Amino acid sequence: MKRIAARVLPHIILCAFSLLILMPLLWILRVSFTDRLTAYKIPPEIGTVGLMNYVEIFARYPFTGWFLNSLIIALGATAIALPLATALAYAFARFNTGGTFLRLGVLASQMLPPIILVLPLFGMFLFAGLMQSHVGLIIAHLTISLPFLSWMLVSFFEGDVARLEEAARVDGATRWQAFRYIAVPVAAPGILAAGLLGFILSWNEFLFALVLSGPSSQTLPVGLAALETHAGVEIAPLAAATVVSLVPVFALLPFLRKHLIKGLSLGALK
Amino acid sequence: MASISLSNVHKFYPNGYAAVRDVSLDIKDGEFMILLGPSGCGKSTTLRMIAGLETISKGDLHIGGARMNDIDPADRDVAIVFQNYALYPHMTVIDNLSFGLRLRGVGRAVIDQRVANIADMLGIGELLSRKPAQLSGGQRQRVALGRALVREPKAFLLDEPLSNLDAKLRSAMRTELIKLHRTLGTTIVHVTHDQVEAMTMGERICIMKDGVIVQVGAPMEVYRNPVNTFVAGFLASPPMNLLRSRLSAQSLSLGDTVLALPPALGQAFAAHAEREVIAGMRPEDFHLKADAAASTAPVKVHAVTTEVLGPEVILVATVSGEQGAEIHIRCPRDFRAKPGEIVIFHYDVSQLQLFDPETTYALKRPVQI
Ligand SMILES: Nc1ncnc2c1ncn2[C@@H]1O[C@H](COP(=O)(O)OP(=O)(O)OP(=O)(O)O)[C@@H](O)[C@H]1O
Ligand SMILES: [Mg+2]
Numbered sequence: 318m319k320r321i322a323a324r325v326l327p328h329i330i331l332c333a334f335s336l337l338i339l340m341p342l343l344w345i346l347r348v349s350f351t352d353r354l355t356a357y358k359i360p361p362e363i364g365t366v367g368l369m370n371y372v373e374i375f376a377r378y379p380f381t382g383w384f385l386n387s388l389i390i391a392l393g394a395t396a397i398a399l400p401l402a403t404a405l406a407y408a409f410a411r412f413n414t415g416g417t418f419l420r421l422g423v424l425a426s427q428m429l430p431p432i433i434l435v436l437p438l439f440g441m442f443l444f445a446g447l448m449q450s451h452v453g454l455i456i457a458h459l460t461i462s463l464p465f466l467s468w469m470l471v472s473f474f475e476g477d478v479a480r481l482e483e484a485a486r487v488d489g490a491t492r493w494q495a496f497r498y499i500a501v502p503v504a505a506p507g508i509l510a511a512g513l514l515g516f517i518l519s520w521n522e523f524l525f526a527l528v529l530s531g532p533s534s535q536t537l538p539v540g541l542a543a544l545e546t547h548a549g550v551e552i553a554p555l556a557a558a559t560v561v562s563l564v565p566v567f568a569l570l571p572f573l574r575k576h577l578i579k580g581l582s583l584g585a586l587k
Numbered sequence: 588m589a590s591i592s593l594s595n596v597h598k599f600y601p602n603g604y605a606a607v608r609d610v611s612l613d614i615k616d617g618e619f620m621i622l623l624g625p626s627g628c629g630k631s632t633t634l635r636m637i638a639g640l641e642t643i644s645k646g647d648l649h650i651g652g653a654r655m656n657d658i659d660p661a662d663r664d665v666a667i668v669f670q671n672y673a674l675y676p677h678m679t680v681i682d683n684l685s686f687g688l689r690l691r692g693v694g695r696a697v698i699d700q701r702v703a704n705i706a707d708m709l710g711i712g713e714l715l716s717r718k719p720a721q722l723s724g725g726q727r728q729r730v731a732l733g734r735a736l737v738r739e740p741k742a743f744l745l746d747e748p749l750s751n752l753d754a755k756l757r758s759a760m761r762t763e764l765i766k767l768h769r770t771l772g773t774t775i776v777h778v779t780h781d782q783v784e785a786m787t788m789g790e791r792i793c794i795m796k797d798g799v800i801v802q803v804g805a806p807m808e809v810y811r812n813p814v815n816t817f818v819a820g821f822l823a824s825p826p827m828n829l830l831r832s833r834l835s836a837q838s839l840s841l842g843d844t845v846l847a848l849p850p851a852l853g854q855a856f857a858a859h860a861e862r863e864v865i866a867g868m869r870p871e872d873f874h875l876k877a878d879a880a881a882s883t884a885p886v887k888v889h890a891v892t893t894e895v896l897g898p899e900v901i902l903v904a905t906v907s908g909e910q911g912a913e914i915h916i917r918c919p920r921d922f923r924a925k926p927g928e929i930v931i932f933h934y935d936v937s938q939l940q941l942f943d944p945e946t947t948y949a950l951k952r953p954v955q956i
Pocket of ligand 2: 630631632746
């Protein structure tokens with residue numbers, strides 16, 4: 318009896334939790350296929366089902382542009398952050414570069430409310446002519462993803478990987494070769510997971526994008542927010558746009574899970 | 588092939604801990620040297636300093652006559668086998684084996700030839716395309732050994748490579764390593780805390796404790812003449828019995844037993860007469876029958892328990908009149924004794940070792956090899 322309870326209870330709690338998170342998503346999914354009037358009906362009903370909202374976001378709003386901007390900026394920021402974060406994490410793990418001070422410094426930059434960074438960035442970008450540009454937003458996103466990714470990656474370079482590198486060093490590898498041929502491939506699942514997370518982080522970022530982007534560089538989250546204020550809340554197209562903007566994230570999740578677990582279980586090797 | 592020489596080597600870890608202190612050791616070209624000692628005594632640290640994985644805080648390291656303190660591990664041309672093997676998990680066995688050679692730019696044909704030879708020698712030919720995760724412990728151990736062998740280095744450094752194997756495989760690999768050393772003749776430094784490995788494999792044993800070398804010598808030499816009670820109590824299983832006793836001019840008092848010393852022995856220890864000593868008595872020097880030729884003297888013991896091992900029986904007993912310390916006695920395989928039973932043994936006094944209770948060092952080493 319007790320054993321059954323011990324097995325059932327976690328499932329009940331987890332199901333309740335999942336439902337809590339899933340409900341809004343399901344609601345949005347439903348709304349994206351209906352019209353504005355049926356959207357707010359309680360209890361929820363389906364009403365006229367159709368793809369009109371999906372057509373509308375592409376026809377009436379610059380949705381394609383937002384999507385491409387988001388893609389360019391998220392890919393750009395991740396492509397720059399990932400190698401830099403890998404190198405930084407390796408330096409932390411292997412040489413304790415900068416000591417506890419630098420490590421905590423990097424972490425502290427993550428703890429600041431992002432709003433604190435917005436104003437200085439705004440000033441600098443204005444001066445450097447980076448306002449409203451893709452490059453500017455990529456740089457802004459680096460201030461978030463670089464510290465986050467390097468912290469995440471440190472643990473992948475600690476522990477067993479160091480032993481393997483030692484074996485390689487005695488085998489005749491230079492420091493660089495040990496890094497390139499042993500540390501990076503062994504930590505690859507972790508690096509991949511970090512890259513995916515970095516992409517998602519950038520993809521969803523709102524505050525920097527709101528302040529620092531312009532019409533030509535507006536990202537999805539900013540565009541979606543614009544829908545809310547247009548003429549009241551365009552709830553149905555908004556829902557459709559939200560669903561489309563979630564597609565890349567959901568497409569990445571299975572990989573993220575697989576590689577994160579693979580990365581975290583690295584310690585199990587003997 | 589090369590000699591390895593450590594002169595007054597120290598290792599202070601960044602936290603200030605002195606893991607190795609003033610170690611001087613000359614390992615001859617082609618020698619099979621054992622580093623033996625309890626956990627934490629600095630064996631791995633010493634080995635890692637030789638390989639270049641730890642910096643040498645003080646002192647000098649020479650390999651093949653050249654000073655190596657500041658030479659990169661990649662350029663020392665030694666190979667190390669770790670306790671947990673440290674095989675590259677993302678590479679197949681064949682890539683693991685050839686990694687070092689590929690880094691050195693050795694030609695494809697030569698690599699293939701050498702890998703094939705080693706794989707053949709170690710019986711891992713079938714496993715070449717597998718990843719380490721798909722190997723058993725014994726197979727990984729062979730691959731790790733192969734990875735070291737294939738490079739034909741100047742010296743092999745083995746850090747407890749057999750400790751993860753089961754007893755049967757371990758004894759097989761022990762023989763394998765001895766044979767390997769005989770064919771290749773390469774210098775080997777083998778770290779272990781298994782004293783069977785130490786006794787059977789090495790040409791010399793270096794016994795360490797708390798970061799310092801306690802004794803270096805051929806296995807039998809160390810076995811017969813331990814320099815102090817630590818070595819006496821560490822080597823062999825069961826180890827030498829160490830009993831507090833009193834030395835007189837021509838005899839030794841052990842509880843209520845008085846062992847008459849042969850004249851030669853009495854003379855040798857004359858300088859220490861009339862004082863407390865620690866008597867070192869090997870378990871196999873107690874016999875059930877008196878032997879006039881071997882100068883035996885009777886010792887009365889009270890049996891505590893017996894351990895029947897098969898080929899022999901270990902009797903755990905206390906010496907009559909000396910209830911505190913238990914001693915171990917090696918008995919023939921059909922020997923039995925009930926708890927509390929009194930048994931008379933005949934101890935071969937010529938094998939007696941005496942230690943100073945204060946310094947723990949041997950008073951004099953009367954036994955020749
Ligand atoms: N990086 C380090 N920093 C500080 N102390 C260390 C470090 N590495 C090892 N030590 C200490 O140095 C001593 C010797 O360690 P070492 O690994 O050489 O022991 P060992 O003889 O190989 O033991 P074992 O048989 O358990 O492997 C130990 O007391 C250990 O705690
Ligand atoms: Mg060790």
